[in-house]
Amino acid sequence: MNRKIYNFSAGPAILPQEVLEKAQRELLSFDGIGMSVMEISHRSKAFADVLERAESGIRDLLNVPHDYRVLFLQGGASLQFSMIPMNFLKARADYIVTGAWGNKAAKEARKTGPVNVIHSTEQSGFKTIPSQDEIRFSPDADYVHYCSNETIDGVEFNYDLEGGGIPVVCDASSNILSKPIDIEKYALIYAGAQKNIGPSGVTLVIIRDDMLGKVPEGQYSMLDYRAIAANDSMLNTPNTWGIYLVSLVCDWLGQKGGVAEIARLNARKAQILYDALDSSDGFYRGHADRDARSLMNVTFRLPSEDLETRFVAEATAAGFNGLKGHRSVGGIRASIYNAFPIEGVERLVEFMKEFNR
Numbered sequence: 001m002n003r004k005i006y007n008f009s010a011g012p013a014i015l016p017q018e019v020l021e022k023a024q025r026e027l028l029s030f031d032g033i034g035m036s037v038m039e040i041s042h043r044s045k046a047f048a049d050v051l052e053r054a055e056s057g058i059r060d061l062l063n064v065p066h067d068y069r070v071l072f073l074q075g076g077a078s079l080q081f082s083m084i085p086m087n088f089l090k091a092r093a094d095y096i097v098t099g100a101w102g103n104k105a106a107k108e109a110r111k112t113g114p115v116n117v118i119h120s121t122e123q124s125g126f127k128t129i130p131s132q133d134e135i136r137f138s139p140d141a142d143y144v145h146y147c148s149n150e151t152i153d154g155v156e157f158n159y160d161l162e163g164g165g166i167p168v169v170c171d172a173s174s175n176i177l178s179k180p181i182d183i184e185k186y187a188l189i190y191a192g193a194q195k196n197i198g199p200s201g202v203t204l205v206i207i208r209d210d211m212l213g214k215v216p217e218g219q220y221s222m223l224d225y226r227a228i229a230a231n232d233s234m235l236n237t238p239n240t241w242g243i244y245l246v247s248l249v250c251d252w253l254g255q256k257g258g259v260a261e262i263a264r265l266n267a268r269k270a271q272i273l274y275d276a277l278d279s280s281d282g283f284y285r286g287h288a289d290r291d292a293r294s295l296m297n298v299t300f301r302l303p304s305e306d307l308e309t310r311f312v313a314e315a316t317a318a319g320f321n322g323l324k325g326h327r328s329v330g331g332i333r334a335s336i337y338n339a340f341p342i343e344g345v346e347r348l349v350e351f352m353k354e355f356n357r
């Protein structure tokens with residue numbers, strides 16, 4: 001079996017080797033029960049324990065306060081783009097747009113009600129992140145939505161937004177669990193699992209209790225956070241296998257020292273790569289402004305599209321996978337999530353120097 005590939009995929013992305021090995025060992029018989037996790041009832045004691053481990057894993061890693069619920073949903077982060085306005089948009093919602101995903105979220109919300117884009121960096125090409133002081137909320141906003149790390153553009157907030165009384169809703173799909181965050185700043189924070197939490201098909205939603213009381217009467221059950229919370233994420237059959245993998249990823253991250261420790265490693269990995277861009281005499285040009293640079297998705301250009309095509313082809317042949325930028329923006333993107341090893345970054349930098357030469 002050949003796993004000697006450095007996997008820079010933006011998502012679904014690399015999972016920790018130890019997690020895959022454990023899942024492989026337990027594939028046929030989970031915890032000695034003689035059946036796979038995929039083959040047992042979600043109402044069984046064995047699965048109840050898995051769900052409990054996944055939930056407590058997230059709670060411990062992110063220090064989630066007691067007045068928040070930790071939910072595992074389906075439909076990806078994209079369903080949250082719809083569910084959030086369907087549950088909480090009454091008068092108007094504020095959206096901060098710093099990249100492609102924030103844009104999509106705002107577009108989806110407009111189908112439900114008035115959206116005020118209070119800050120957008122689209123005109124300047126999604127290279128920057130506003131400071132807290134630059135943000136002015138609408139006085140009657142039901143919530144403010146932002147994306148803490150724009151996976152396609154490679155820009156990241158390096159602070160938790162303060163809503164000043166307005167509930168803060170955050171898409172943290174591509175940087176959750178990569179560093180400590182202050183959950184208390186958020187009314188709702190969500191993430192598709194397929195970068196730092198587990199496989200695709202699970203969406204993590206952490207929601208403050210008071211938000212559940214705002215869900216409109218008559219909401220469709222599967223879109224109703226209150227009903228989902230009341231049923232402990234099991235209003236219908238959950239993604240049992242995916243949640244099992246989430247529990248293993250949480251165990252793995254806990255053993256690595258948790259989010260504070262992984263944040264140090266993530267910062268080092270990103271530094272190595274950004275240093276390589278900055279010391280290339282302009283051959284590699286980072287997309288994001290320096291103070292907006294994502295530690296998870298490093299986006300850059302080469303002098304021409306032809307060179308970018310050659311770069312990706314030669315990198316792929318040399319065992320570096322997933323470096324092609326998103327189809328909407330082109331260029332190169334190296335995604336270096338929690339499970340991505342530092343030596344992979346070092347090898348890529350060697351390759352980049354050689355390619356430049």
Ligand SMILES: Cc1ncc(COP(=O)(O)O)c(C=O)c1O
Nearest residue numbers: 011076077078101151173174192
């Ligand atoms: C920041 C962000 N938000 C939302 C999404 C959409 O996620 P999903 O495919 O789970 O709907 C992605 C996917 O990559 C993402 O990176």
